[in-house]
Structure formats: C-alpha cells, structure tokens
C-alpha cells in the first residue's frame with residue numbers, strides 16, 4: 001500500500017533496532033518517511049521490527065490509529081542487516097551500542113555510502129559529538145539527536161550540534177523531530193547534554209543522604225511530596241543501577257572529577273551485588289513478592305527535599321550560566337524529558353534565589369565540600385533580587 005503523505009518525505013535510516021532504534025523507526029514510519037532499519041544482529045532486527053508491529057497494533061486496538069494508517073506506515077519500513085540499504089537516505093540516525101570505536105566505524109562506512117549532503121545523527125547519551133565528528137571527512141554533517149525512552153512517547157529531543165556542525169544540519173534535525181510531534185531543545189556538546197547533567201543530583205544527593213542512614217522510602221516520600229512522580233530510589237530501581245551508575249561515572253569522568261558529580265559507593269556496591277533494581281527483582285527495594293514493599297508509607301521530610309531540590313536548582317543554574325541551553329529550554333527539557341513537576345529555574349524564581357544560596361552555603365559549611373558551591377548565577381540573582389524569567 002502506498003502512502004501519499006510519504007511521497008515528499010525524505011528517506012530515513014535508523015541503525016540499531018534495540019530499545020531506542022526501534023522506537024525512532026516507529027516514529028519515522030508513522031510520520032510517512034520511507035525508513036530503513038538496520039541491525040547487525042538478525043535476532044535483534046527481528047525483535048525490533050516485532051516491537052514496532054506490536055506497538056502499532058496496540059494503537060489500533062486502543063483506537064489511537066486506524067488499521068489503514070498502521071498498514072500504510074508498516075509498508076514504509078525496510079528491515080535489513082545490510083548497511084548498504086541506507087544508500088539514498090538523507091538522514092541516518094544511529095542508535096547502536098554506546099561505544100566510540102564501534103560508532104566511529106559505523107560512521108566511516110556510512111560516510112562512503114551516503115550522498116555528501118546526508119546527515120549523520122547519533123542518539124548517544126554520553127559520548128561527545130566532537131569525538132564522533134573528529135575523525136570524519138565532513139564533520140559538519142555530524143549532529144546529536146538525543147531521544148528519550150520510550151522514544152515514541154517522550155516529547156523531548158535534545159539536538160546537539162558539535163563545534164563544526166553546519167547550522168543547517170541542526171535546523172533540519174530540529175524541523176524533522178518537530179514534524180514528528182516532539183519538542184526539540186538545542187544543547188551544547190557538553191557531558192550529559194541538558195537532562196542527564198541537570199538530573200544528576202536527584203540521584204547523587206539522594207544517595208549521599210541514604211549513606212548517612214536515612215531510609216530510601218523517606219527520601220522517596222520527600223521527593224514525591226514535592227510533586228515528583230517517583231522518588232530517586234524507585235527511579236534508580238526502574239532505570240537499573242548498572243545503567244544509572246555507568247552514566248554517573250561517565251559524567252564524573254567527563255567533568256574531570258568535579259565532586260558535584262561524584263558517584264556513590266553505595267550505588268557501586270548495589271551494582272557489584274547484582275542488586276540492579278526491578279530487572280533483577282531486587283534493588284533498593286525488594287520486588288520478589290510484588291510491589292507492596294516499595295509503597296510502604298513513609299513520612300516526607302522537608303529537610304531532605306529542600307536539600308535535593310537546592311542541588312538540582314544549582315545544577316540547572318550552572319547549565320544556564322554555561323549556556324548549555326537557555327533557561328527556558330533547560331526548564332522545558334526537565335519537564336518533558338524526565339517529567340519533573342516544574343522547571344527548576346522557574347521553581348527557583350518562586351522560592352527566591354537567596355533561599356537556595358543560603359541552603360547551599362549551609363551545606364558547604366557543614367560538609368566543607370566543593371560540591372555544594374553555589375552557582376555564581378544564583379549568587380548574582382540573590383544579590384539583586386533577580387529572577388531567571390522576568
């Protein structure tokens with residue numbers, strides 16, 4: 001069945017048919033792009049295409065799409081283990097394993113295969129776009145296009161140009177994901193981009209508090225009382241401690257061991273003990289007999305939530321000061337990418353920067369650690385009674 005809407009739409013290739021790649025390919029076909037989904041592993045390719053079919057069938061069952069729309073979308077999908085099928089694609093989005101040499105090898109193959117104007121986009125969460133572009137003949141066409149999991153549902157996409165990315169490449173990617181119903185924010189090529197950087201204290205500060213003996217359930221209850229859908233420990237159990245710990249280590253290393261991003265020994269021990277969270281049925285909480293243990297009532301503590309929130313606001317302020325993105329985009333990214341109840345900088349405006357600086361100074365005085373240094377941006381606002389948003 002042909003899809004008239006697809007006639008003018010550029011061909012997309014998605015490399016890697018895992019969690020992210022299959023979701024991205026699903027978005028592409030649903031929006032009328034002829035799409036090539038490539039995976040080096042036949043079994044993963046079959047799993048990925050199966051996942052797309054199941055998701056779309058569910059959409060038909062729930063009345064979100066018609067059978068005709070889904071059939072038409074699926075007719076646009078070509079699944080293959082042969083990279084040569086990407087030839088003719090105008091935009092290639094890679095979502096393969098998070099390894100620089102493997103991604104470099106892939107980009108090198110694609111470079112010789114694709115037309116000169118074709119875009120090489122990476123869904124990487126932790127590698128720099130500069131590192132991916134550095135050994136390319138045409139680094140100006142390399143760009144980060146960072147989706148969130150699950151890609152078909154999450155509204156945010158971070159678009160990350162490298163130092164040499166052509167602005168027209170950034171603009172084309174932003175227009176593409178916008179046409180797929182996403183909100184795109186442009187982030188500077190720095191560790192963790194926006195979301196994976198600004199969210200670090202949600203986990204890191206919670207782990208520090210737990211190391212001092214406070215129960216996980218109290219910390220979770222405190223953050224949920226502030227409006228967060230999940231507490232840090234519930235969320236780490238969902239993400240997987242191995243994944244969360246690896247992201248933390250990567251960000252810490254990339255920031256030249258700034259103590260603000262220091263990983264936690266407690267989390268390391270959890271990983272070493274295979275207490276990875278829901279996927280091993282045991283993490284900070286025990287899921288072996290259902291979810292009841294997680295939901296055990298615990299009283300929120302303002303002291304805990306104030307401390308974690310102050311660290312989150314400080315990180316968002318630093319991201320704004322260093323122009324990783326505008327304050328508006330930072331707030332959008334945290335509400336759409338990780339469902340925060342409010343944008344952190346708007347939240348700071350409500351509470352007053354002076355209050356946050358006082359909290360951070362008190363933490364720094366108590367612990368004597370650099371990690372609690374207040375952002376100069378916050379200090380300036382506090383001194384002038386200023387706000388991020390006028």
Ligand code: NAI
Nearest residue numbers: 016017018019020039040041044095096097098124125149
């Ligand atoms: P995954 O492990 O589910 O899928 C990766 C797929 O790539 C596998 O099917 C594998 O067979 C295939 N593959 C590996 N090397 C290949 C190659 N050289 N050529 C073709 N196919 C190859 O991984 P996932 O979680 O989908 O992550 C993919 C990328 O997306 C990574 O860069 C990751 O950092 C990033 N990412 C992951 C998110 C997540 O929540 N899982 C969120 C945002 C970004």
